[in-house]
Amino acid sequence: MPELPEVETTRQGIAPHCQGQTVTRVEVRNPNLRWPVPAELAAGMQQQPILAVERRAKYLLLSFPTGTAIVHLGMSGSLRVITDDTPAQTHDHVEVELSSGVRLRYNDPRRFGCWLWTETPESHPLLTSLGPEPLASEFDGNYLFHLSRHRKTPVKSFLMDNHVVVGVGNIYANESLFKAGIHPRRPAGRISRDRYQRLAEHVKETLAAAILQGGTTLKDFVNSDGKPGYFAQSLLVYGRGGQPCESCGTPLKEIRMNQRTTVYCPRCQR
Structure with a gap:
């Protein structure tokens, strides 16, 4: 998608x-x-x-x-x-x-x-209840920290909620959580302000890099000139379940969360 x-x-x-x-x-x-x-x-x-x-x-x-x-x-x-x-x-x-x-x-x-x-x-009802854009200045660690208090939902689900922030889809949530060292199943309300700041920075960095490289290559996606994107070459965890973590060498685990593929390092992410 x-x-x-x-x-x-x-x-x-x-x-x-x-x-x-x-x-x-x-x-x-x-x-x-x-x-x-x-x-x-x-x-x-x-x-x-x-x-x-x-x-x-x-x-x-x-x-x-x-x-x-x-x-x-x-x-x-x-x-x-x-x-x-x-x-x-x-x-x-x-x-x-x-x-x-x-x-x-x-x-x-x-x-x-x-x-x-x-x-x-x-x-318009499709647009009125959307959260901030992830590349906007108002999306930062403080925003995520305050919004997440007392929430028991897994942080990956929290990050992919369009009422929280728009456009952080499955691929980019996997990548950003890995870079921030946060386990995707960790309750959103049990993550510190500093860790949320790192997560917000990695979301921005990951999305900006993907835009620069033309998006992620998916089998159904072609962009406006008919050419595929190339960001898939840079993926660290998504699509690499069972392969060694590029940081520590531990085999990456692949699970299902909300019917979505989730890949993480059991050693680097906590």
Whole structure:
């Protein structure tokens, strides 16, 4: 599933082609995505200039004078810039043509993503209850420490809660907890302020590195120019269950938490 770095990589890839361009055509080939694509989407976008391409959590936001298109890539979606006559494929469900002739093509084999339209994004239910962005200044050790007091939930689940902080998906939670030396099952309320500060710093560092390298290579993910990301080459624990820890040599343990693969070092993380 595309995580925050993949979505940010997509945003950075499409933004230069979109901002300032007018939408000349919107074609919805299959409206049956996670939620039905509303008729207001095409009506709101057509003949309108794209003012900005932004990201909130894992949502892409295409801003127009008339409203905002909310796009989620779902489990297997990708949004690509098409500059030639490549024909649409079976799973290309939404296409947006711009005044430059460039097209944005949304591909989603599992149809678990979404294209929605809102005139008031600040009050849309998908966006209103989200926590801070992990790369924002307000996300730090003090914030995590205060929010975690008296919580018995495992710290990995706490870190992946979008009400706590957005966009720290499974891969990056595994990596950040390893770097901070924190056991993923440790109760969130039993972690010190200093350890949370280290964790917040490693979350920022890990996500920033992944964005710089183009996201993590997942079998279903391609970014806006059709090329895979390369951050998977840098993973220290995720996908390495049973292999030696790169810090101490102890075999990494792989377990399931909330139906997600969790890998950690039983010696380095406590």
